[in-house]
C-alpha cells in the first residue's frame with residue numbers, strides 16, 4: 001500500500017476499536033462462566049476472532065451481532081474436547097491464555113497457529129504449567145507450537161516469573177482455577193492486569209499486591225456485561241500522528257487508560273507533548289477517558305525499566321515519534337520486542353534508518369537521535385500489524401512515497417485503520 005505526503009494536518013474525532021486484551025479475556029472468561037456474558041465494543045480483529053473460534057470448537061455458543069457479542073458460558077468444567085486442532089492464528093494472547101485453561105480440562109487437545117506463532121517462545125508457559133503438574137508437550141521439541149496438552153488436576157504454586165508478561169501471568173492464574181490450592185505469580189515488573197480485574201469482576205477470588213497476583217481455585221464465575229474500552233495501543237498511532245503533524249488536533253473517545261497500559265501517555269508528557277485527559281470514568285474496573293491531542297514540539301526522553309511493560313506494544317510507534325523529536329531518545333530493557341509477531345527492535349532500526357532516521361540498535365533497545373527529515377521508501381511489514389501501522393504514521397512526515405508491503409495485516413488488531421487515518425487527514 002502506497003502513502004504519499006499530502007497531509008497538512010490531522011483534525012477531528014475518532015472512537016478507536018475495542019481493546020484487544022480485554023476482548024480476548026471477555027470471550028474466554030465468559031465461556032468459563034455460568035450464564036450469558038454480553039460484550040459491547042468487542043474488537044473484531046483477526047486475533048480475537050481466533051479466540052472465538054477456539055471456544056466454539058470446545059462447545060461454547062457465541063453469537064455475533066452488529067453491536068454486541070453474546071457468550072453462552074459453559075461453567076468452569078463445561079468445555080468439550082475439541083474435534084480438531086485449535087488454531088490460534090497470529091495471536092500470542094490466545095495461545096498462551098488458552099494453554100492455562102486447557103491444562104486443567106478433563107480432555108486432551110492440540111493447538112497451533114500461523115508461521116509467526118510457530119516461532120514464538122512457549123517455554124515461558126510450559127515451565128510453570130509443568131511445575132503445576134500439567135502435561136504439555138511441544139510437538140516439534142522446539143518450545144513452540146504445535147502443543148499437545150493432556151488436561152489433568154493441577155497443584156497450586158507460587159511462580160516467580162522471569163519476564164514481565166501478562167500472557168505468562170494470565171496463563172498461570174487461569175491454570176490456577178483448576179488447581180488444588182492458591183496459585184500466585186510474581187513478576188519482575190507489573191504487566192497489564194486485565195485478567196485480575198476481569199476475573200474478579202466475574203466472581204473469582206483474586207488478590208493483587210505489588211507485582212504479585214494470586215487466585216483461589218474453583219470459583220463460580222458469573223456471566224457479566226463487559227463494555228470494552230477503546231484500545232490505547234490502537235489510539236497510540238493517532239496520538240503519535242497528531243503530535244508529529246503540525247496544526248493537528250484530534251479527540252480520541254473512550255480510550256482505556258488502565259495504569260498498567262498508560263505508559264505512552266507518561267512518555268508523551270516527558271517529551272513535551274500535549275494530551276488532555278477528559279471525561280474519566282470506570283467500567284468493570286477499567287478506567288477510560290477521552291484523549292485530546294494537539295501537535296506539539298517534542299524532545300527526546302528515556303524509556304526503560306518498569307515503564308516498558310506499560311507500553312510494550314507502543315514502542316514501534318514511539319520510535320517513530322522519537323525520530324520526529326529534537327534530541328536523543330534512549331529505549332532500554334525492551335528485549336521482549338524481539339519475540340513478538342516479528343523482531344520489532346531489528347525491524348524498527350532497519351526500516352527507520354532506511355527512511356533517513358539516525359537510529360542505532362542496542363542489545364535491549366535503541367538510541368534515536370531525532371530531528372532528521374524522513375524519506376519515503378519500501379517498508380516490509382513482515383506481516384506485523386504494529387510495524388505496518390507505525391510506518392503509516394512515519395509516512396505522514398516523510399517526503400516522497402512510502403510503500404508498505406502486506407499492509408492489510410492491520411486486520412489483526414485494527415481492520416479499519418487506514419480508513420480511520422484517512423478520515424482525519426485534511
Ligand SMILES: O=C(O)C1=C[C@@H](OP(=O)(O)O)[C@@H](O)[C@H](O)C1
Nearest residue numbers: 021093164165166167168312313
Ligand atoms: O496479555 C495480553 O493481552 C498481552 C500482553 C502482551 O504480551 P506479553 O505478555 O507477552 O508481554 C502484549 O504484547 C500483547 O499484545 C497482549
Ligand SMILES: C=C(OP(=O)(O)O)C(=O)O
Nearest residue numbers: 090091092093313340386
Ligand atoms: C504482541 C501482540 O499480540 P499477541 O502477543 O497477542 O500476538 C501485539 O498485538 O502487539
